[in-house]
Amino acid sequence: MEQEFASSLLEAAVNEFSRLPGIGRKTALRLVLYLLRQDAEQAHSLGEAIIKLRDGVRYCRVCHNISEHEVCEICSNPMRDRSVICVVENIKDVMVVENTRSHNGLYHVLGGLISPMDGIGPGDIEIDSLAARVAEGGVKEVILALSATMEGDTTAFYIFRRLASTGVKVSVIARGVQVGNEIEYTDELTLGRSIMNRTLFSDTFTAK
Amino acid sequence: MEQEFASSLLEAAVNEFSRLPGIGRKTALRLVLYLLRQDAEQAHSLGEAIIKLRDGVRYCRVCHNISEHEVCEICSNPMRDRSVICVVENIKDVMVVENTRSHNGLYHVLGGLISPMDGIGPGDIEIDSLAARVAEGGVKEVILALSATMEGDTTAFYIFRRLASTGVKVSVIARGVQVGNEIEYTDELTLGRSIMNRTLFSDTFTAK
Numbered sequence: 001m002e003q004e005f006a007s008s009l010l011e012a013a014v015n016e017f018s019r020l021p022g023i024g025r026k027t028a029l030r031l032v033l034y035l036l037r038q039d040a041e042q043a044h045s046l047g048e049a050i051i052k053l054r055d056g057v058r059y060c061r062v063c064h065n066i067s068e069h070e071v072c073e074i075c076s077n078p079m080r081d082r083s084v085i086c087v088v089e090n091i092k093d094v095m096v097v098e099n100t101r102s103h104n105g106l107y108h109v110l111g112g113l114i115s116p117m118d119g120i121g122p123g124d125i126e127i128d129s130l131a132a133r134v135a136e137g138g139v140k141e142v143i144l145a146l147s148a149t150m151e152g153d154t155t156a157f158y159i160f161r162r163l164a165s166t167g168v169k170v171s172v173i174a175r176g177v178q179v180g181n182e183i184e185y186t187d188e189l190t191l192g193r194s195i196m197n198r199t200l201f202s203d204t205f206t207a208k
Numbered sequence: 209m210e211q212e213f214a215s216s217l218l219e220a221a222v223n224e225f226s227r228l229p230g231i232g233r234k235t236a237l238r239l240v241l242y243l244l245r246q247d248a249e250q251a252h253s254l255g256e257a258i259i260k261l262r263d264g265v266r267y268c269r270v271c272h273n274i275s276e277h278e279v280c281e282i283c284s285n286p287m288r289d290r291s292v293i294c295v296v297e298n299i300k301d302v303m304v305v306e307n308t309r310s311h312n313g314l315y316h317v318l319g320g321l322i323s324p325m326d327g328i329g330p331g332d333i334e335i336d337s338l339a340a341r342v343a344e345g346g347v348k349e350v351i352l353a354l355s356a357t358m359e360g361d362t363t364a365f366y367i368f369r370r371l372a373s374t375g376v377k378v379s380v381i382a383r384g385v386q387v388g389n390e391i392e393y394t395d396e397l398t399l400g401r402s403i404m405n406r407t408l409f410s411d412t413f414t415a416k
Contacts, residue, residue: 005274005303006273006274006275006276006280006281006282006299006302006303007265007266007274007275007276008276009257009260009261009264009265009276010261010265010274012257012260012261013257013258013260013261015257016253016257016258017254017257019250019254020239020242020243020254021238021239021242022235022238023239027230029300029303030229030230031228031229031231032261033298033299033300034228034229035228035258035261035262036261036262036265036274036299040262040263042227043258043259043261043262043263044262045224046224046225046227046228046255046258047254047255047256047258047262048255048259049217049220049221049223049224049255050221050243050251050254050255050258051251051252051255051256052217052220052221053217053218053220053240053243053244053251054243054244054248054251054252054255055248055251056217057215057217057218057244058215066214066215066218066244067214068214068215068216068217072214074214090241091214091241091244092237092241094214095213095214
Protein backbone atom coordinates (compact mmCIF):
# COMPACT_ATOMS: atom_id res chain seq x y z
CA MET A 1 0.00 0.00 0.00
CA GLU A 2 1.75 3.12 -1.23
CA GLN A 3 0.64 6.18 0.63
CA GLU A 4 1.79 9.72 0.52
CA PHE A 5 1.63 11.25 3.95
CA ALA A 6 0.77 14.89 4.37
CA SER A 7 3.20 15.15 7.27
CA SER A 8 6.72 13.82 7.72
CA LEU A 9 6.03 13.43 11.46
CA LEU A 10 3.11 11.18 10.62
CA GLU A 11 5.25 9.23 8.20
CA ALA A 12 8.07 8.81 10.73
CA ALA A 13 5.69 7.51 13.38
CA VAL A 14 4.06 5.07 10.95
CA ASN A 15 7.49 3.84 9.85
CA GLU A 16 8.63 3.26 13.42
CA PHE A 17 5.42 1.47 14.46
CA SER A 18 5.56 -0.80 11.43
CA ARG A 19 9.05 -2.01 12.41
CA LEU A 20 7.39 -3.84 15.32
CA PRO A 21 6.59 -7.52 14.75
CA GLY A 22 3.03 -8.21 13.59
CA ILE A 23 2.34 -4.54 12.87
CA GLY A 24 1.95 -3.71 9.19
CA ARG A 25 1.72 -0.22 7.72
CA LYS A 26 -2.06 -0.25 7.84
CA THR A 27 -2.15 -1.08 11.56
CA ALA A 28 0.66 1.42 12.19
CA LEU A 29 -1.37 4.18 10.53
CA ARG A 30 -4.42 3.22 12.59
CA LEU A 31 -2.39 3.46 15.82
CA VAL A 32 -0.87 6.79 14.82
CA LEU A 33 -4.22 8.33 13.90
CA TYR A 34 -5.60 7.03 17.19
CA LEU A 35 -2.79 8.72 19.14
CA LEU A 36 -3.48 11.98 17.29
CA ARG A 37 -7.07 11.90 18.49
CA GLN A 38 -6.12 11.33 22.15
CA ASP A 39 -4.81 13.78 24.73
CA ALA A 40 -1.17 14.71 24.26
CA GLU A 41 -0.54 13.06 27.65
CA GLN A 42 -1.15 9.58 26.23
CA ALA A 43 1.38 9.93 23.40
CA HIS A 44 3.85 11.34 25.91
CA SER A 45 3.52 8.50 28.39
CA LEU A 46 3.76 5.86 25.67
CA GLY A 47 6.82 7.46 24.09
CA GLU A 48 8.55 7.96 27.41
CA ALA A 49 7.72 4.47 28.69
CA ILE A 50 9.37 2.99 25.59
CA ILE A 51 12.51 5.09 25.96
CA LYS A 52 12.81 4.52 29.71
CA LEU A 53 12.21 0.81 29.27
CA ARG A 54 15.12 0.32 26.94
CA ASP A 55 17.46 2.61 28.86
CA GLY A 56 16.53 1.67 32.39
CA VAL A 57 16.06 -2.06 32.34
CA ARG A 58 18.73 -4.13 34.09
CA TYR A 59 19.35 -7.83 34.27
CA CYS A 60 19.99 -9.92 37.37
CA ARG A 61 23.70 -10.64 37.83
CA VAL A 62 22.88 -14.17 39.04
CA CYS A 63 20.05 -15.52 36.84
CA HIS A 64 19.97 -12.91 33.99
CA ASN A 65 16.25 -12.35 34.42
CA ILE A 66 15.01 -8.78 33.97
CA SER A 67 15.42 -6.90 37.25
CA GLU A 68 15.14 -3.58 39.04
CA HIS A 69 18.28 -4.24 41.07
CA GLU A 70 21.63 -5.92 40.64
CA VAL A 71 20.12 -9.16 41.95
CA CYS A 72 16.48 -9.83 41.05
CA GLU A 73 13.60 -10.28 43.46
CA ILE A 74 13.44 -14.03 42.94
CA CYS A 75 17.16 -14.62 43.52
CA SER A 76 17.12 -12.44 46.64
CA ASN A 77 13.91 -13.90 48.08
CA PRO A 78 14.80 -16.00 51.18
CA MET A 79 11.60 -18.03 50.77
CA ARG A 80 12.73 -19.54 47.47
CA ASP A 81 14.43 -22.94 47.37
CA ARG A 82 18.02 -22.17 46.36
CA SER A 83 18.80 -25.84 45.65
CA VAL A 84 16.63 -26.03 42.52
CA ILE A 85 17.36 -24.02 39.37
CA CYS A 86 14.89 -23.92 36.50
CA VAL A 87 16.67 -23.21 33.20
CA VAL A 88 14.64 -21.27 30.62
CA GLU A 89 15.31 -19.65 27.27
CA ASN A 90 14.15 -16.08 27.98
CA ILE A 91 12.53 -13.70 30.45
CA LYS A 92 9.07 -14.40 29.04
CA ASP A 93 9.50 -18.06 30.02
CA VAL A 94 10.27 -17.01 33.60
CA MET A 95 6.89 -15.26 33.73
CA VAL A 96 5.16 -18.26 32.21
CA VAL A 97 6.67 -20.70 34.72
CA GLU A 98 6.02 -18.27 37.60
CA ASN A 99 2.36 -18.09 36.58
CA THR A 100 2.02 -21.87 37.01
CA ARG A 101 3.01 -21.44 40.69
CA SER A 102 4.58 -24.91 40.53
CA HIS A 103 8.23 -23.91 40.87
CA ASN A 104 9.54 -22.39 44.09
CA GLY A 105 13.23 -22.54 43.24
CA LEU A 106 15.43 -20.10 41.33
CA TYR A 107 15.84 -19.53 37.59
CA HIS A 108 18.59 -19.29 35.02
CA VAL A 109 17.81 -17.40 31.81
CA LEU A 110 19.95 -18.61 28.90
CA GLY A 111 19.07 -15.72 26.62
CA GLY A 112 18.65 -18.05 23.65
CA LEU A 113 19.07 -21.64 22.53
CA ILE A 114 21.95 -23.36 20.78
CA SER A 115 21.19 -23.17 17.07
CA PRO A 116 24.00 -24.07 14.67
CA MET A 117 21.77 -22.99 11.78
CA ASP A 118 21.67 -19.45 13.16
CA GLY A 119 25.30 -19.51 14.22
CA ILE A 120 24.44 -19.60 17.94
CA GLY A 121 26.82 -21.84 19.87
CA PRO A 122 27.04 -22.73 23.58
CA GLY A 123 29.38 -19.78 24.14
CA ASP A 124 26.75 -17.31 22.92
CA ILE A 125 24.23 -18.09 25.63
CA GLU A 126 24.51 -18.17 29.44
CA ILE A 127 25.68 -21.75 29.90
CA ASP A 128 29.11 -20.98 31.43
CA SER A 129 27.45 -18.92 34.13
CA LEU A 130 25.01 -21.77 34.82
CA ALA A 131 27.90 -24.21 35.21
CA ALA A 132 29.59 -21.70 37.53
CA ARG A 133 26.45 -21.44 39.69
CA VAL A 134 26.30 -25.23 39.96
CA ALA A 135 30.03 -25.41 40.73
CA GLU A 136 29.56 -23.01 43.66
CA GLY A 137 27.61 -25.80 45.38
CA GLY A 138 24.25 -25.93 47.11
CA VAL A 139 22.39 -26.84 43.92
CA LYS A 140 20.70 -30.25 43.99
CA GLU A 141 18.60 -30.15 40.83
CA VAL A 142 18.63 -28.34 37.50
CA ILE A 143 15.26 -28.45 35.73
CA LEU A 144 15.48 -27.87 32.00
CA ALA A 145 12.26 -26.10 30.92
CA LEU A 146 13.16 -25.58 27.26
CA SER A 147 11.02 -25.67 24.13
CA ALA A 148 10.27 -29.06 22.59
CA THR A 149 12.12 -28.07 19.41
CA MET A 150 15.37 -29.23 17.88
CA GLU A 151 17.15 -26.19 19.36
CA GLY A 152 15.62 -26.84 22.79
CA ASP A 153 16.64 -30.50 22.70
CA THR A 154 20.16 -29.67 21.49
CA THR A 155 20.61 -27.14 24.28
CA ALA A 156 19.18 -29.51 26.89
CA PHE A 157 21.52 -32.30 25.78
CA TYR A 158 24.54 -29.97 25.85
CA ILE A 159 23.74 -28.75 29.38
CA PHE A 160 23.09 -32.32 30.52
CA ARG A 161 26.56 -33.41 29.35
CA ARG A 162 28.20 -30.25 30.67
CA LEU A 163 26.80 -30.84 34.17
CA ALA A 164 27.24 -34.65 34.12
CA SER A 165 30.47 -34.60 36.13
CA THR A 166 29.03 -32.36 38.87
CA GLY A 167 26.65 -35.02 40.18
CA VAL A 168 23.75 -32.55 40.18
CA LYS A 169 20.38 -34.01 39.18
CA VAL A 170 19.34 -32.77 35.73
CA SER A 171 15.63 -33.15 34.93
CA VAL A 172 13.47 -32.08 32.00
CA ILE A 173 9.85 -30.97 32.15
CA ALA A 174 7.37 -33.63 31.07
CA ARG A 175 6.16 -33.78 27.50
CA GLY A 176 2.81 -35.28 26.74
CA VAL A 177 -0.74 -34.69 25.73
CA GLN A 178 -1.73 -31.14 26.62
CA VAL A 179 -4.32 -30.81 29.34
CA GLY A 180 -7.66 -30.30 27.58
CA ASN A 181 -6.47 -31.77 24.28
CA GLU A 182 -7.97 -34.85 22.68
CA ILE A 183 -5.81 -37.91 21.99
CA GLU A 184 -7.16 -37.93 18.44
CA TYR A 185 -5.61 -34.55 17.65
CA THR A 186 -2.28 -35.08 19.37
CA ASP A 187 0.71 -35.63 17.08
CA GLU A 188 2.28 -39.08 17.07
CA LEU A 189 5.64 -38.00 18.48
CA THR A 190 4.07 -36.36 21.50
CA LEU A 191 1.72 -39.29 22.01
CA GLY A 192 4.60 -41.76 21.70
CA ARG A 193 6.68 -39.92 24.29
CA SER A 194 3.68 -39.53 26.49
CA ILE A 195 3.10 -43.31 26.50
CA MET A 196 6.79 -44.00 27.10
CA ASN A 197 6.86 -41.59 30.04
CA ARG A 198 3.56 -42.72 31.53
CA THR A 199 3.11 -42.16 35.24
CA LEU A 200 1.20 -44.07 37.91
CA PHE A 201 -2.44 -43.02 37.95
CA SER A 202 -2.27 -42.61 41.70
CA ASP A 203 0.77 -40.30 41.41
CA THR A 204 -0.91 -38.08 38.85
CA PHE A 205 -4.50 -37.87 40.05
CA THR A 206 -4.17 -38.06 43.81
CA ALA A 207 -4.43 -34.66 45.45
CA LYS A 208 -1.24 -33.66 47.22
CA MET B 209 -4.04 -12.75 32.48
CA GLU B 210 -2.54 -11.68 35.78
CA GLN B 211 1.19 -11.32 35.54
CA GLU B 212 3.71 -10.09 37.99
CA PHE B 213 6.42 -8.21 36.19
CA ALA B 214 9.97 -8.34 37.43
CA SER B 215 10.42 -4.71 36.47
CA SER B 216 8.19 -1.66 36.87
CA LEU B 217 9.63 -0.24 33.64
CA LEU B 218 8.47 -3.35 31.83
CA GLU B 219 5.08 -3.05 33.45
CA ALA B 220 4.74 0.64 32.55
CA ALA B 221 5.60 -0.03 28.90
CA VAL B 222 3.14 -2.95 28.72
CA ASN B 223 0.42 -0.80 30.29
CA GLU B 224 0.99 2.02 27.81
CA PHE B 225 1.06 -0.26 24.76
CA SER B 226 -2.12 -1.99 25.82
CA ARG B 227 -4.01 1.34 25.87
CA LEU B 228 -3.73 1.33 22.06
CA PRO B 229 -6.74 -0.01 20.16
CA GLY B 230 -6.51 -3.68 19.20
CA ILE B 231 -3.47 -4.29 21.42
CA GLY B 232 -4.13 -6.51 24.42
CA ARG B 233 -1.74 -7.16 27.29
CA LYS B 234 -0.34 -10.27 25.61
CA THR B 235 0.52 -8.42 22.41
CA ALA B 236 1.84 -5.48 24.44
CA LEU B 237 4.21 -7.79 26.30
CA ARG B 238 5.35 -9.34 23.03
CA LEU B 239 6.14 -5.88 21.60
CA VAL B 240 7.97 -4.81 24.74
CA LEU B 241 10.10 -7.95 24.87
CA TYR B 242 10.86 -7.47 21.18
CA LEU B 243 12.05 -3.90 21.82
CA LEU B 244 14.27 -5.15 24.65
CA ARG B 245 15.99 -7.52 22.24
CA GLN B 246 16.68 -4.81 19.65
CA ASP B 247 19.30 -2.07 19.61
CA ALA B 248 18.56 0.81 21.98
CA GLU B 249 18.34 3.00 18.85
CA GLN B 250 15.08 1.39 17.76
CA ALA B 251 13.28 2.02 21.06
CA HIS B 252 14.59 5.59 21.00
CA SER B 253 13.37 6.36 17.51
CA LEU B 254 9.96 4.83 18.18
CA GLY B 255 9.54 6.69 21.47
CA GLU B 256 10.67 10.00 20.01
CA ALA B 257 8.59 9.63 16.84
CA ILE B 258 5.48 9.21 19.00
CA ILE B 259 6.23 12.24 21.16
CA LYS B 260 7.21 14.46 18.21
CA LEU B 261 4.13 13.35 16.29
CA ARG B 262 1.70 14.48 18.94
CA ASP B 263 3.57 17.71 19.72
CA GLY B 264 4.57 18.73 16.23
CA VAL B 265 1.63 17.91 14.04
CA ARG B 266 -0.30 20.88 12.64
CA TYR B 267 -3.52 21.13 10.71
CA CYS B 268 -4.12 23.10 7.54
CA ARG B 269 -5.86 26.42 8.24
CA VAL B 270 -7.97 26.02 5.09
CA CYS B 271 -9.02 22.36 4.86
CA HIS B 272 -8.06 21.06 8.35
CA ASN B 273 -6.07 18.18 6.89
CA ILE B 274 -2.85 17.23 8.70
CA SER B 275 -0.05 19.47 7.51
CA GLU B 276 3.57 20.49 7.90
CA HIS B 277 2.77 24.13 7.29
CA GLU B 278 0.00 26.61 7.97
CA VAL B 279 -1.58 25.70 4.63
CA CYS B 280 -1.22 22.07 3.49
CA GLU B 281 0.49 20.85 0.33
CA ILE B 282 -2.80 20.09 -1.40
CA CYS B 283 -4.35 23.49 -0.69
CA SER B 284 -1.19 25.29 -1.81
CA ASN B 285 -0.65 23.18 -4.93
CA PRO B 286 -1.36 25.36 -8.02
CA MET B 287 -2.07 22.22 -10.09
CA ARG B 288 -5.15 21.31 -8.07
CA ASP B 289 -8.61 22.39 -9.20
CA ARG B 290 -9.71 24.99 -6.65
CA SER B 291 -13.31 24.93 -7.85
CA VAL B 292 -14.04 21.44 -6.49
CA ILE B 293 -13.99 20.61 -2.76
CA CYS B 294 -14.27 17.01 -1.57
CA VAL B 295 -15.74 16.88 1.95
CA VAL B 296 -14.52 13.99 4.13
CA GLU B 297 -14.87 12.96 7.75
CA ASN B 298 -11.19 12.69 8.76
CA ILE B 299 -7.56 12.83 7.60
CA LYS B 300 -7.51 9.09 6.91
CA ASP B 301 -10.27 9.60 4.34
CA VAL B 302 -8.14 12.24 2.57
CA MET B 303 -5.43 9.60 2.13
CA VAL B 304 -7.94 7.04 0.93
CA VAL B 305 -9.43 9.41 -1.67
CA GLU B 306 -5.94 10.59 -2.71
CA ASN B 307 -4.94 6.96 -3.30
CA THR B 308 -7.75 6.55 -5.82
CA ARG B 309 -6.15 9.33 -7.91
CA SER B 310 -9.66 10.27 -9.09
CA HIS B 311 -10.00 13.66 -7.38
CA ASN B 312 -7.83 16.58 -8.40
CA GLY B 313 -9.64 19.24 -6.41
CA LEU B 314 -9.21 20.34 -2.80
CA TYR B 315 -10.51 18.81 0.44
CA HIS B 316 -12.40 19.83 3.52
CA VAL B 317 -11.94 17.67 6.63
CA LEU B 318 -14.97 17.86 8.94
CA GLY B 319 -13.24 16.19 11.88
CA GLY B 320 -16.29 14.05 12.62
CA LEU B 321 -19.91 13.52 11.61
CA ILE B 322 -23.13 14.88 13.07
CA SER B 323 -24.29 12.33 15.62
CA PRO B 324 -27.08 13.38 17.99
CA MET B 325 -26.63 10.07 19.85
CA ASP B 326 -23.06 11.05 20.73
CA GLY B 327 -23.97 14.68 21.32
CA ILE B 328 -22.11 15.87 18.22
CA GLY B 329 -23.99 18.68 16.48
CA PRO B 330 -23.22 20.71 13.35
CA GLY B 331 -21.35 23.26 15.47
CA ASP B 332 -18.89 20.64 16.71
CA ILE B 333 -17.48 19.86 13.29
CA GLU B 334 -16.00 22.05 10.56
CA ILE B 335 -19.20 22.95 8.71
CA ASP B 336 -19.12 26.71 9.34
CA SER B 337 -15.65 26.92 7.84
CA LEU B 338 -16.85 24.93 4.81
CA ALA B 339 -19.74 27.36 4.31
CA ALA B 340 -17.27 30.25 4.64
CA ARG B 341 -15.01 28.73 1.96
CA VAL B 342 -17.96 28.39 -0.40
CA ALA B 343 -19.13 31.94 0.40
CA GLU B 344 -15.72 33.30 -0.62
CA GLY B 345 -16.59 32.27 -4.18
CA GLY B 346 -14.74 30.31 -6.84
CA VAL B 347 -16.19 26.98 -5.72
CA LYS B 348 -18.37 25.26 -8.32
CA GLU B 349 -18.89 21.83 -6.75
CA VAL B 350 -18.83 20.30 -3.29
CA ILE B 351 -18.48 16.49 -3.35
CA LEU B 352 -19.70 14.78 -0.19
CA ALA B 353 -17.55 11.68 0.32
CA LEU B 354 -19.00 10.57 3.64
CA SER B 355 -19.67 7.13 5.07
CA ALA B 356 -22.87 5.36 4.03
CA THR B 357 -24.10 5.37 7.63
CA MET B 358 -26.86 7.22 9.41
CA GLU B 359 -24.35 9.79 10.68
CA GLY B 360 -22.86 10.20 7.21
CA ASP B 361 -26.30 10.68 5.65
CA THR B 362 -27.40 13.13 8.36
CA THR B 363 -24.25 15.20 7.87
CA ALA B 364 -24.59 15.11 4.08
CA PHE B 365 -28.20 16.25 4.29
CA TYR B 366 -27.32 19.07 6.69
CA ILE B 367 -24.52 20.34 4.45
CA PHE B 368 -26.75 20.06 1.40
CA ARG B 369 -29.40 22.30 3.03
CA ARG B 370 -26.79 24.67 4.41
CA LEU B 371 -25.29 25.26 0.96
CA ALA B 372 -28.61 25.24 -0.92
CA SER B 373 -28.87 29.03 -1.12
CA THR B 374 -25.32 29.45 -2.47
CA GLY B 375 -26.11 27.84 -5.82
CA VAL B 376 -23.03 25.64 -5.61
CA LYS B 377 -23.45 22.10 -6.99
CA VAL B 378 -23.51 19.54 -4.16
CA SER B 379 -22.86 15.94 -5.23
CA VAL B 380 -22.45 12.67 -3.31
CA ILE B 381 -20.18 9.80 -4.23
CA ALA B 382 -21.97 6.88 -5.87
CA ARG B 383 -23.18 3.99 -3.76
CA GLY B 384 -23.56 0.61 -5.33
CA VAL B 385 -22.24 -2.91 -5.60
CA GLN B 386 -18.55 -2.93 -4.64
CA VAL B 387 -16.18 -3.70 -7.47
CA GLY B 388 -15.33 -7.38 -7.17
CA ASN B 389 -18.39 -8.23 -5.09
CA GLU B 390 -21.11 -10.63 -6.19
CA ILE B 391 -24.70 -9.47 -6.53
CA GLU B 392 -25.77 -12.43 -4.43
CA TYR B 393 -23.87 -11.16 -1.39
CA THR B 394 -24.78 -7.49 -1.71
CA ASP B 395 -27.29 -6.18 0.82
CA GLU B 396 -30.72 -5.19 -0.50
CA LEU B 397 -30.42 -1.50 0.35
CA THR B 398 -27.18 -1.13 -1.59
CA LEU B 399 -28.53 -3.17 -4.46
CA GLY B 400 -31.74 -1.11 -4.50
CA ARG B 401 -29.83 2.18 -4.64
CA SER B 402 -27.48 0.77 -7.20
CA ILE B 403 -30.39 -0.09 -9.51
CA MET B 404 -32.01 3.30 -8.93
CA ASN B 405 -28.78 5.09 -9.74
CA ARG B 406 -27.88 2.93 -12.73
CA THR B 407 -25.65 4.51 -15.37
CA LEU B 408 -25.37 4.04 -19.11
CA PHE B 409 -23.18 1.06 -19.92
CA SER B 410 -21.26 3.15 -22.44
CA ASP B 411 -20.56 5.82 -19.81
CA THR B 412 -19.21 3.32 -17.31
CA PHE B 413 -17.27 0.84 -19.41
CA THR B 414 -15.90 2.98 -22.17
CA ALA B 415 -12.28 3.90 -21.63
CA LYS B 416 -11.80 7.61 -21.19
